[in-house]
Amino acid sequence: MQFRTMTAQQQQERFEAIIEAEGKVEPKDWMPEAYRKTLIRQISQHAHSEVVGMLPEGRWITRAPSLRRKVALLAKIQDEGGHGLYLYSAAETLGVSREDMVSDLLTGKAKYSSIFNYPTITWADIGAVGWLVDGAAIVNQIMLQKASFGPYSRAMIRICKEESFHQRQGYEIILKLAQGTPEQKELAQDALNRWWWPSLMMFGPNDDASPNSAQSMAWKIKRISNDDLRQKFIDQTVPQANFLGLTIPDPDLKWNEERKAYDFGEIDWEEFFNVVKGNGPCNKERLRDRQEAHANGEWVREAASAYAAKKAERKEAA
Numbered sequence: 531m532q533f534r535t536m537t538a539q540q541q542q543e544r545f546e547a548i549i550e551a552e553g554k555v556e557p558k559d560w561m562p563e564a565y566r567k568t569l570i571r572q573i574s575q576h577a578h579s580e581v582v583g584m585l586p587e588g589r590w591i592t593r594a595p596s597l598r599r600k601v602a603l604l605a606k607i608q609d610e611g612g613h614g615l616y617l618y619s620a621a622e623t624l625g626v627s628r629e630d631m632v633s634d635l636l637t638g639k640a641k642y643s644s645i646f647n648y649p650t651i652t653w654a655d656i657g658a659v660g661w662l663v664d665g666a667a668i669v670n671q672i673m674l675q676k677a678s679f680g681p682y683s684r685a686m687i688r689i690c691k692e693e694s695f696h697q698r699q700g701y702e703i704i705l706k707l708a709q710g711t712p713e714q715k716e717l718a719q720d721a722l723n724r725w726w727w728p729s730l731m732m733f734g735p736n737d738d739a740s741p742n743s744a745q746s747m748a749w750k751i752k753r754i755s756n757d758d759l760r761q762k763f764i765d766q767t768v769p770q771a772n773f774l775g776l777t778i779p780d781p782d783l784k785w786n787e788e789r790k791a792y793d794f795g796e797i798d799w800e801e802f803f804n805v806v807k808g809n810g811p812c813n814k815e816r817l818r819d820r821q822e823a824h825a826n827g828e829w830v831r832e833a834a835s836a837y838a839a840k841k842a843e844r845k846e847a848a
């Protein structure tokens with residue numbers, strides 16, 4: 531039976547059956563309005579994060595220490611732009627326009643990941659972003675490959691492949707610094723000190739303070755809770771820091787044999803919410819840079835739409 535000819539109850543039951551059977555909900559399928567809204571919120575925030583996330587690393591393209599580093603960094607940043615585009619496309623299939631999403635970002639209405647409001651002040655920060663920020667992003671996004679909404683899940687499969695290259699290039703930058711002169715090792719340690727806690731915040735508030743988690747997990751959009759993902763990230767990253775000979779800036783970090791996981795210190799949630807509200811170290815700069823980039827791209831959008839209109843005109847005349 532087609533979705534269109536079903537009663538409201540049959541549509542709801544069919545939707546629930548897809549979720550229950552680990553199937554994929556596709557754009558033309560009936561879905562509850564709240565499911566659609568949740569996806570638009572999460573996917574558009576995710577797209578904005580990828581696009582704003584190009585800015586902290588972009589600062590270092592002209593200052594990368596070698597041609598090899600510059601090529602890898604350029605490729606990574608272009609990948610992030612591509613991720614933003616796949617994600618905007620996935621959100622568009624839910625009936626929201628790209629213009630509206632971009633406008634929400636540029637006017638400061640839309641959220642994007644807190645992590646991109648921190649500055650990249652040394653070359654080691656580029657290593658830390660790849661190692662920790664992409665590392666955290668992968669831990670979160672592996673579960674999203676199994677999200678119940680088809681276009682999001684498929685976008686995440688491709689994105690995860692690229693993110694793992696990003697994580698490795700970051701780790702390799704940090705590795706070289708950690709094995710270098712004492713000054714270089716100090717740069718690596720300083721970057722870890724500044725990026726560790728904000729990276730843990732990327733996973734969002736604790737489960738008991740996460741208003742969206744329960745419903746998103748019931749709909750199988752999110753498959754693992756914020757706290758469980760954060761723990762997974764910590765458990766996999768501590769041995770990497772040990773291998774580098776660097777110290778995680780958390781005096782309470784300790785292996786818990788019973789839990790087979792690391793205990794860790796209190797996250798500064800006041801700092802997190804402050805950054806999310808727009809008061810982080812770089813929020814204003816990031817918005818200003820996106821607004822400027824959008825204004826500078828006006829001629830490209832004009833040219834592209836003029837070309838599309840001309841093409842349609844010719845097709846009609848033929």
Ligand code: FAQ
Nearest residue numbers: 576579580583610642643644667731732734740741742743
């Ligand atoms: N920053 O109820 P929850 C990357 C908000 S991509 C800002 O737990 P939810 C690649 C949240 O939106 C990184 N806001 O929410 C890259 C909600 O507010 P709302 C981005 C945050 O959605 C690397 C409120 O707090 N990744 O790094 C943050 O169930 C390098 C309550 O939270 C994604 O977007 C935060 N960190 O769970 C690019 C992954 N955390 O909307 C360039 C997809 C929470 O109700 C360079 N998203 N909030 O007003 C997700 O998995 C989820 O949306 C969470 C949040 C886990 C982020």
